[in-house]
Amino acid sequence: MSKSFAKIMLLIALAATILSACSPAGESSSRPTASASNNEITYATAKDINDMNPHLYTGSMPAQGMVYESLVENTSEGIKPLLASSWEISKDGKVYTFHLHQDVKFHDGEPFNAEAVKQNIDAVQHNAEKHSWIKLSTKIVECKVIDEHTVQLTLSEPYYPALAELSMTRPYVFLSPKDFKNGETMNGVNGYHGTGPYVLTAHEPEQYATFEANTDYWNGAPSIHKITAKVLPAGETTFLALQKGEVNFAFTDDRGADSMDVEAMKQLEASGDYQIVRSESMNTKMIVANSSRSGSPVHETAVRQALWHAVDRETISRDIMGGTETAANTLFSSNVNNADVPLETRSYDLAKAGSLLEQAGWKLDAGSGTRSKNGVPLSMSMYYDSNSSSQKIQAELIQSAAASIGIQLKLVGEESASIANRRTTGEYDLLFNQTWGLAYDPQSTISGFTSENAYLHTTQGIAQSGQLYEKINQVMVSSDEQKRKALYADILRTVHKEAVFIPLTNGNITVVAPSNLQHISFKQTQYELPFELMSFQ
Amino acid sequence: MGMYIIRRMLLAVPLLWAISLLTFILINLSPMDPAVVVLQAQGVPSITDELIERTQQQLGLDQPFLVRYLNWMLDCLQLDFGNSYITGQSVWALIGPAFLNTLRLTLVSAVSIIAVSVLLGVLCALQAGRVLDKSVRTLAFILTAIPSYGLAALLVWYFSVRLDLLPTSGMDSYRSYILPVLIITISYAGLYFRNVRSSMLSNMNKDYVLYGRASGLPERVITMHILRNSLQVAISIFCMAIPIILGSTVVVENVFAWPGLGSLSIRAILSRDFPVIQAYVLILAVSFVIFNAISDMINAAMNPKLRNGL
Numbered sequence: 001m002s003k004s005f006a007k008i009m010l011l012i013a014l015a016a017t018i019l020s021a022c023s024p025a026g027e028s029s030s031r032p033t034a035s036a037s038n039n040e041i042t043y044a045t046a047k048d049i050n051d052m053n054p055h056l057y058t059g060s061m062p063a064q065g066m067v068y069e070s071l072v073e074n075t076s077e078g079i080k081p082l083l084a085s086s087w088e089i090s091k092d093g094k095v096y097t098f099h100l101h102q103d104v105k106f107h108d109g110e111p112f113n114a115e116a117v118k119q120n121i122d123a124v125q126h127n128a129e130k131h132s133w134i135k136l137s138t139k140i141v142e143c144k145v146i147d148e149h150t151v152q153l154t155l156s157e158p159y160y161p162a163l164a165e166l167s168m169t170r171p172y173v174f175l176s177p178k179d180f181k182n183g184e185t186m187n188g189v190n191g192y193h194g195t196g197p198y199v200l201t202a203h204e205p206e207q208y209a210t211f212e213a214n215t216d217y218w219n220g221a222p223s224i225h226k227i228t229a230k231v232l233p234a235g236e237t238t239f240l241a242l243q244k245g246e247v248n249f250a251f252t253d254d255r256g257a258d259s260m261d262v263e264a265m266k267q268l269e270a271s272g273d274y275q276i277v278r279s280e281s282m283n284t285k286m287i288v289a290n291s292s293r294s295g296s297p298v299h300e301t302a303v304r305q306a307l308w309h310a311v312d313r314e315t316i317s318r319d320i321m322g323g324t325e326t327a328a329n330t331l332f333s334s335n336v337n338n339a340d341v342p343l344e345t346r347s348y349d350l351a352k353a354g355s356l357l358e359q360a361g362w363k364l365d366a367g368s369g370t371r372s373k374n375g376v377p378l379s380m381s382m383y384y385d386s387n388s389s390s391q392k393i394q395a396e397l398i399q400s401a402a403a404s405i406g407i408q409l410k411l412v413g414e415e416s417a418s419i420a421n422r423r424t425t426g427e428y429d430l431l432f433n434q435t436w437g438l439a440y441d442p443q444s445t446i447s448g449f450t451s452e453n454a455y456l457h458t459t460q461g462i463a464q465s466g467q468l469y470e471k472i473n474q475v476m477v478s479s480d481e482q483k484r485k486a487l488y489a490d491i492l493r494t495v496h497k498e499a500v501f502i503p504l505t506n507g508n509i510t511v512v513a514p515s516n517l518q519h520i521s522f523k524q525t526q527y528e529l530p531f532e533l534m535s536f537q
Numbered sequence: 538m539g540m541y542i543i544r545r546m547l548l549a550v551p552l553l554w555a556i557s558l559l560t561f562i563l564i565n566l567s568p569m570d571p572a573v574v575v576l577q578a579q580g581v582p583s584i585t586d587e588l589i590e591r592t593q594q595q596l597g598l599d600q601p602f603l604v605r606y607l608n609w610m611l612d613c614l615q616l617d618f619g620n621s622y623i624t625g626q627s628v629w630a631l632i633g634p635a636f637l638n639t640l641r642l643t644l645v646s647a648v649s650i651i652a653v654s655v656l657l658g659v660l661c662a663l664q665a666g667r668v669l670d671k672s673v674r675t676l677a678f679i680l681t682a683i684p685s686y687g688l689a690a691l692l693v694w695y696f697s698v699r700l701d702l703l704p705t706s707g708m709d710s711y712r713s714y715i716l717p718v719l720i721i722t723i724s725y726a727g728l729y730f731r732n733v734r735s736s737m738l739s740n741m742n743k744d745y746v747l748y749g750r751a752s753g754l755p756e757r758v759i760t761m762h763i764l765r766n767s768l769q770v771a772i773s774i775f776c777m778a779i780p781i782i783l784g785s786t787v788v789v790e791n792v793f794a795w796p797g798l799g800s801l802s803i804r805a806i807l808s809r810d811f812p813v814i815q816a817y818v819l820i821l822a823v824s825f826v827i828f829n830a831i832s833d834m835i836n837a838a839m840n841p842k843l844r845n846g847l
Contacts, residue, residue: 051624058624129588188625206635206796207707232706232794236690240705243698415807421577453577 065528068194093158106176197532223535281506291461302360304499309353371406380429386413426457437526639797658733681727776832
């Protein structure tokens, strides 16, 4: 045989060997391997932790939640102290004075004090347009150091969700000023040192990140000494890795998608190695209707109401979600603050849906089976997240019910990012979405009605949108609890009547964890988990 | 031979230039304004015209098309592909490691594919029409017909979970290579061994074989002659297989959480990260050109007649 051919083969083999040998994976012994016995959690995540800069939005929220902390914490009993041990609010509601915990240090040893708070808040405010979704960023006038452990925040007008927004995972959390670049954080940072219970110790992009317990944590060192975030595609790969024990933890991601379907989780639970823990209702999964799309039937209230009646929520909850989520009849469940408002229940009722359409002038065309009005067919596109294990099935169920009353729904599955993009640009008739979670509901979700990036297109096309936006502005600055309640009730009645948010189920976070892991609990936000409270039996 | 290599390399230059222009034009045909993509990726909630204008200036998007193309090409020549719209990191820092990871997988797979294809191809040709030939071809037919993600899931379940022999995913040690390489080998060798087999068979009927036999050459020597002549076609195919595998490991990388080009490109495409997509297309195109040149050179080295064609 030709010598040159043999040489080429040898060369390729050599190159392959050298390349595999110079792989960083040489240190395989230090690689993450999950095991309950060595007091570690390795969780599967579909996306890398990314840039952990807490003053921007590309990082993974569960990871940022371990490393950084805010002044106050949002709990089921309301706002509680965190880095600030106490605070006072001036009578006019404009000045907040925070007294900081002493002896708190950043992971790099720098002291956490009033100066650090000021530098962080100033850095966020210098990049204010990036943060305009969080209305507090438009109201902060000044952050002043009073003494080593006292800091004062002045607002342009009273703003009642101020503390709730300060408690969020970003942007008002604290990074060591030593990590700043030229006194700023908006152009990148030099390190990721927060004050939180875990320290980021290693990061191999697109592979894994490890977090080790902060032994000097001011609130007591956590029991689980190491947490690894391992990047794995959702579905079969994650399921197999859990079965083998390469990862031992998985949870619902920040888009509300579970990495495994209900059946796979049941199988893991049945093996005895894992337990499934679900949070209480965290959010409402829904279909948002683009009321401002004037050329589409979705612009009409009657069409949206008819669609509402065409959703069989009980079947979705029982058969598609396997009983893990409950049927939702309103935008916010009644356990959300200020949202316990009596509203008409629009149950699954195809006859009612049909008569609503008939009254609105949508006549059934016997030939095609689709209704039409003035030559326009009753046809709409419905977008769902192709990463979600259940949205497609829900969409198909709704599609078939809608077809039986003469509404044609075209289903389109897309990536989460693309769905988010449609919500911003308004290029949709109907799309699957969810409210933002207990810590953000109702104030931030409702605030989002006026934001292009959120639900502006959804709400803009309704008849009373001007009044609605005016009420939203009022509710955010009102300091009178009773008045706020009344305004929220008005707002919720308006969007309910207009049927722009068609609720499906109340969603929750699902955790798959080793069966001997204890104290699994949840925060008020659906994006982070309190790993520092967990421990092995 | 030296002259041939130089001429062949020179021929690649205009080709590469055309590819770079095409890549740039195609990306610029996208209806999305890159400035809007950047702002959305950064999670900016309300995108104002002012903000878009400022971002366009920052990205140099306010300049004319040709200026942008020239700047981009000059940067690319220095391996500077710009910054990712999504993470803000330099594209090279993202693509470089991913490319190496995929290249590792590809080269190991290529060796395995070549070894298996040549071995099976020769065996089947020598045994043409007999039980061995038929059963190998049937088995290959069945295996290549199974979608690779299905086969991968099956093998991972059996070897990793059931027998606990190999890792289910990741790139931890040499053991991580076994399953992905096996899957890639099955899907490609199952096709390529047929090329080796049929080219062996057509050579077996040529006159030189008859003369060789008539002159009393031992069978082993004759087989070697046939193999050498048959491999010309195969070498072109194998060389082109390397960039093809480089560009099509998406499924395998996804199933095995392999941090390579396939996963990176899919993420970039879905999030409209134009600089990463541009660099990815360019790198793949360059590898096609390079491997095509290499295959020509190898063939020229093995068959002097071809050297005069250029």
